[in-house]
Amino acid sequence: MRSDSAAAVGSVKTSVGDAVGDTVSRALAGDRDAETEVCRRLLPAIRAFARRRLRPAAAEDFAQDALVLVLEALRGQRVREPERVASFALGICRNLARERARNGERRRELLAQFGLTDADFIVFDNHLELRREHLEDCFSQLTERSRDVIRATFCDEEDDAPIAAKLAISASNVRVIRHRSLAALRTCLEKPISWEGSR
Amino acid sequence: MKHGIDDAIANLDDYVRGHLPEGDVDSYEEDLFARALDDEAPELGFRQQLARTLQSMQARGTVRPWLTESGVAELLASGMSVRRFELDPANPTIPDLEGDFEILLTRIPVALEGVKHLDAEILTPDGHVLKVMPDIAFVPSENAIYACCERELARTAAKAKVVSRLWARDDHGRRLVAEMPSG
Structure with a gap:
């Protein structure tokens, strides 16, 4: 089940730019740029995996734990099929989720052992930037109800049931409003800021 | 499961928010991780950019x-x-x-x-x-x-x-x- 969503927006190739297997192989050979690239690509998926199961703060800890374990496996040459590193990382996430091994001590040890700091996670995430004023411009074009749903979802991190209760609508309606609002924001963010249409 | 970038964004939202049917979760995760590694899961970047920027706007008022x-x-x-x-x-x-x-x-x-x-x-x-x-x-x-x-x-x-x-x-x-x- 491979989605064609990437094709719909055009795949953004990175500076590494070669086949995934090659990038992973270079990471396995000790190339730190390739290793960073592998982490950069996997971290958002790991975070989504964690966010599905955990509250935000715990999800971020989980994502860091899982990525450290992926890195440990890469540096320990334990990824035997480089082209299957995505499945390998998913397996780590599933095992970690099963174990719920969110042991602070082990995490600190691993972070120390592999020399990872919070700054490394910032490097993995540094492509995750939106122009605040652009989002602000797009956000202001949503209806009040859409703004409420998006704000409650992403800023207040509320579940759908309390959002629905607050807005006096059904939870399924919250889901539909969120999907429509996300599509509207995505479309708007692909265009220039609206004010720039009159220069 | 639907396709296209907005559908991918909606599918990810359903996955993260627990609305995806349990029977679809394993295959969804396999696909998501594989596309993430291929740099072909733009919905991941979009969702995280959006969340971070909204949270930053919230903090700034x-x-x-x-x-x-x-x-x-x-x-x-x-x-x-x-x-x-x-x-x-x-x-x-x-x-x-x-x-x-x-x-x-x-x-x-x-x-x-x-x-x-x-x-x-x-x-x-x-x-x-x-x-x-x-x-x-x-x-x-x-x-x-x-x-x-x-x-x-x-x-x-x-x-x-x-x-x-x-x-x-x-x-x-x-x-x-x-x-x-x-x-």
Whole structure:
């Protein structure tokens, strides 16, 4: 089940730019740029995996734990099929989720052992930037109800049931409003800021 | 499962929020991780960018584009550097956007008695609609609305030659309450 969503927006190739297997192989050979690239690509998926199961703060800890374990496996040459590193990382996430091994001590040890700091996670995430004023411009074009749903979802991190209760609508309606609002924001963010249409 | 970028964004939302049927989760995760590694899961980047930027806007007080007086008081007490501007609809001017500030707060006096709903519209001078901002927050007794935006957006807007229209809805229908050329 491979989605064609990437094709719909055009795949953004990175500076590494070669086949995934090659990038992973270079990471396995000790190339730190390739290793960073592998982490950069996997971290958002790991975070989504964690966010599905955990509250935000715990999800971020989980994502860091899982990525450290992926890195440990890469540096320990334990990824035997480089082209299957995505499945390998998913397996780590599933095992970690099963174990719920969110042991602070082990995490600190691993972070120390592999020399990872919070700054490394910032490097993995540094492509995750939106122009605040652009989002602000797009956000202001949503209806009040859409703004409420998006704000409650992403800023207040509320579940759908309390959002629905607050807005006096059904939870399924919250889901539909969120999907429509996300599509509207995505479309708007692909265009220039609206004010720039009159220069 | 549907395809296309907006469907991918919706599918990811369903996955993260626990709405995906349990039977679909394993295959969804396999696909998501594989596409992430191939740099072909743009919905992941979009969702995380959106969440981070919204949270940053929340912290700065700009996640609400329209404020009422209670929101203004909160913003002013937040410690952000706020430049206040009074926009006279009858004689609109451009605010001073030089110097050091983070947020522009614009007060626009409007007679709001009986008004139930307010929308703003931004048009080019030849009438092309650039944007519509629906559902402006207001308290009728305040007889003013307050627009709040980041300095960068204010500077971008100030460079544009536009006409701003404010539409009210009351028991008698929809009416234009202000039209303000700028630039």
